[in-house]
Amino acid sequence: MTVPPIPVVKPVPPPAPTAPVPITPVTPAPVPSPTVKPVSPTPIAPVATPSPTLSPVAPTGTLTPVASCCPKAAHFTASSTVSDYFGFDDKTNLVSTVGVDEYWLPPTKAKSLPSNRETRDGAAWMSVEEGKTAKAKINFAGHSGVGCISNVTFKPDTPAHVSVVSSTVAGAVAVFEIKGGTEGECSVEVVCSGKTVGYIHVACYKPQAFRVAICNINQPAPPPPPPPTPPAGAAAPTTPATPPPPALNLPVPAMSLSGYQSFFDEVYKQAVAPITLSSLAGYNLPATPSVLGGNFFDAGNSMGYNHFVANYGSIRAQTDAIHAAVSARDPGYDYYLYLMPMPNLTPPPPETSRLNGYVNTISGTYGIFFNAGPGLTSTAAHEFGHLLGLRHPNDTAGASQYPTHLQATTAAEIRANTSVNDTLNLMGYGHPRPARKALRLKQWKSIPNR
Numbered sequence: 185m186t187v188p189p190i191p192v193v194k195p196v197p198p199p200a201p202t203a204p205v206p207i208t209p210v211t212p213a214p215v216p217s218p219t220v221k222p223v224s225p226t227p228i229a230p231v232a233t234p235s236p237t238l239s240p241v242a243p244t245g246t247l248t249p250v251a252s253c254c255p256k257a258a259h260f261t262a263s264s265t266v267s268d269y270f271g272f273d274d275k276t277n278l279v280s281t282v283g284v285d286e287y288w289l290p291p292t293k294a295k296s297l298p299s300n301r302e303t304r305d306g307a308a309w310m311s312v313e314e315g316k317t318a319k320a321k322i323n324f325a326g327h328s329g330v331g332c333i334s335n336v337t338f339k340p341d342t343p344a345h346v347s348v349v350s351s352t353v354a355g356a357v358a359v360f361e362i363k364g365g366t367e368g369e370c371s372v373e374v375v376c377s378g379k380t381v382g383y384i385h386v387a388c389y390k391p392q393a394f395r396v397a398i399c400n401i402n403q404p405a406p407p408p409p410p411p412p413t414p415p416a417g418a419a420a421p422t423t424p425a426t427p428p429p430p431a432l433n434l435p436v437p438a439m440s441l442s443g444y445q446s447f448f449d450e451v452y453k454q455a456v457a458p459i460t461l462s463s464l465a466g467y468n469l470p471a472t473p474s475v476l477g478g479n480f481f482d483a484g485n486s487m488g489y490n491h492f493v494a495n496y497g498s499i500r501a502q503t504d505a506i507h508a509a510v511s512a513r514d515p516g517y518d519y520y521l522y523l524m525p526m527p528n529l530t531p532p533p534p535e536t537s538r539l540n541g542y543v544n545t546i547s548g549t550y551g552i553f554f555n556a557g558p559g560l561t562s563t564a565a566h567e568f569g570h571l572l573g574l575r576h577p578n579d580t581a582g583a584s585q586y587p588t589h590l591q592a593t594t595a596a597e598i599r600a601n602t603s604v605n606d607t608l609n610l611m612g613y614g615h616p617r618p619a620r621k622a623l624r625l626k627q628w629k630s631i632p633n634r
Contacts, residue, residue, distance in 0.1 A: 252331075252335070253327065253328055253329075253331070253335065254332060254335055254376035254377050254381065255291075255325065255327035255332055255333055255336065255376065255381055256291035256325055256326025256327065257288035257293070257324070257325045257382060258324050258336070258381045258382030259306065259323055259382050260308045260310075260320045260360070260382070260384040261274070261320065261321045261323060262308075262321070263321055263359070266450060268318065268319040269310060269312075269319055269320060270310070270311040270316075270318050270453050270454060271310065271311035271387075271454030271456075271623065271628060272308060272309070272311075272320065273308065273309040273310075273454075273624045273625050275590060275605060275606050275622075276302060276587055276590070276624050276625040277302060277305060277306060277385075278304060278306070278590075278605055279304055279305065280304065285304075285305070285306065286305065286306030287305040287307060287382075287383075288306070291325040291326035295381060295382065295383075297371055297373055301369065301371060301385045302587065304589070307384060307385060308384050308385070309384070309385045309386070310384060310386050310387070311386075311388075311455065311628055312363070312364035312386060312456075313388075313389060313391055313456045314365065314366065314367060314389070314390055315364055316363070316364055317349055317362065317364075318361070318362055318364075319359055319360065319362075320359075320360050320384065321357050321358070322357065322358040322359075322374065322382070323356065323357055324356050324358070324381075325356075330355070333358060334353055335376050335377070336351075336358075336375065336381065337374075338351070338360075338372055338373070338375070339372065339373040339375050340370055340371070340372045340373075340386075341370055341373070342369075342370035344365050344366050344368070345364070345366055345367070345368040345370040345388045346362050346365055346386045346388055347362065347363050347365060348360070348361070348362055348363075349361040349363050362386060364388040364389075365388060367389055367390050368387075368388055369386065369387050369388070370385070370388070371383050371384070371386070372384050372386060389456040389628070389634065390456070390634075391456050391457070392456065392457045392458075392631050392633050393457070393458045393459075393460070394457065394458075394460070394519060394572075395460050395518050395519075396448075396460065396461050396517060396518060396520070396521060396568065397461075397462050397464050397510075397514060397520050398439070398444060398462070398463055398464065398520075398564070399463075399465075399466065399510050399514075399520065399522050399523070400437050400466040400467070400522075400523050401466070401467055401506055401524040402432050402433070402434050402436075402466055402467075402469070403432065403433040403434055403469040403470075403471065403474070404430040404431075404432060404433065404471045405431045405432065405474075406471050406472055406474065407430055407471065408430075430471065433474060433527075434524065434526075435527055435556060437523050439463060439523070441462075443561055444461055444561050444564060445459075447562065447565055447621075448561075448565055451565050451623065452623075454628065455623055455628040456628070456631075464514050465514075467509065467513075469506070475502075478491075480502055481527070482531070483532060484528055484531065484535075485527040486527075486529065486532060487526050487531070487538050487539045487540075487554045488531040488535030488538055488539070489535065489536070489537045489538060490534070490535055492539045500544070503544070503552050504544065506522060506524075506552070507520060507522070507549070507550045510522070511550075519550065519551075519568065519571045520550040520551075521551050521552070521564055521567065522551070522552040522553070523552075523553060523560075523564070524553075524554055526538070526554045526555075526556065529556065529557050538554075539554065540553060540555035541554055541555065541564075541566070541567045542567070543567055543570040547571065547572070547573040547632070548570075549571070550571070551568060552567075553567050558616075558617060558618060559616070559617025559618045559620070562610070562617050562618055562619075562621070566610055566611060566620070569611050570611075572630075572631055572632055573630055573632060574610075574611050574627055574630060575611065576601050576611055576613075577591055577592040577601065577602065577612050578591070578592035578593075578597065578602075584626065585626045585630050586603070586624070586626055587626065589603075590606045590624065591603060592612070600612075601613040602614045606624070609622050609623070611623075
């Protein structure tokens with residue numbers, strides 16, 4: 185076996201040494217010494233020793249209570265008992281579309297008291313006498329029980345005119361009672377948690393009282409002719425027959441003063457105008473000339489409208505004479521009403537209607553009425569309304585006594601003397617006649633001395 189030769193290693197010489205590079209020292213810049221300015225201490229006011237008794241301080245501003253629940257809407261209707269209130273008017277602010285435009289429909293509608301109280305939003309009006317009370321019903325919607333209704337409060341915008349006496353909750357209805365203050369108009373809001381949920385308007389009045397006399401007018405029938413003279417030589421009757429008292433030309437009217445008084449009370453209480461009725465002794469016209477057969481009543485012994493118009497001068501002269509005689513005999517009344525019932529309630533042809541009564545003039549001194557049928561007391565109250573200055577709804581001279589929507593303006597309304605929106609107004613000709621009793625806000629305002 186052959187052994188390989190061992191290699192020869194040559195040494196590597198080390199690198200030549202490098203000269204060192206000198207380092208230049210850096211001199212740091214001098215740092216200025218900080219200057220400290222002394223701060224004067226703020227004097228501390230001594231704290232007074234607290235009083236053992238703390239005086240509470242009343243908060244300022246208006247606090248609005250937040251109720252746990254509230255009804256969404258409230259609107260007012262008349263009490264079911266007429267004696268609970270003076271007047272209740274749900275027609276002056278009648279909406280254009282009933283069941284749609286009322287402020288409380290739908291209940292969630294935002295509500296606020298209008299600046300014009302006669303806005304047609306469905307809100308009702310009440311009248312009340314100074315110092316007296318009146319009640320209405322409040323109907324609530326959008327609530328969850330009696331507890332929610334009990335959270336409402338009442339806010340008169342003019343507390344001098346009316347105050348809220350009480351409210352009693354029963355189911356979804358509350359009985360609301362107010363008291364009249366000084367004369368004037370105001371509104372009462374129903375409020376819950378600071379939000380208006382409903383309102384009513386109130387007219388407070390001083391009472392305007394009137395004394396009215398009612399008198400029956402009649403006429404004896406002409407006396408019977410004298411008995412014939414016995415022929416010559418015949419024996420005269422030994423005992424002359426006593427002639428019977430003459431019958432009356434006119435039907436004897438059923439004069440029930442209490443019935444008239446009750447009707448007048450209900451009607452004119454609305455306008456805070458108390459009426460005191462007095463029944464006078466009847467007045468008999470002379471037996472001749474007869475008022476029948478066309479001399480006063482028409483040929484059919486009715487008071488046909490055409491006959492009245494054609495003979496107004498002579499009819500008016502006779503009623504003026506009646507009034508002069510009765511008022512001289514029984515002075516001291518503000519107004520006089522005369523009942524002179526027509527014998528026949530059916531006007532003869534060619535008459536198409538009859539006149540039930542008239543007054544000597546609007547705002548005059550007397551009225552006379554001829555109707556002896558149903559609604560006699562309503563006729564008397566209607567004619568008395570004319571004496572107080574009230575006019576028919578179709579009378580353009582009385583436009584200020586009715587809002588536009590309660591005036592009789594269409595051909596049919598003018599002919600019927602009745603607004604379709606207020607068929608039972610006292611001063612219209614709506615039916616049934618005995619139910620014709622209503623007076624409205626502008627009529628309340630038209631009472632004399634107001």
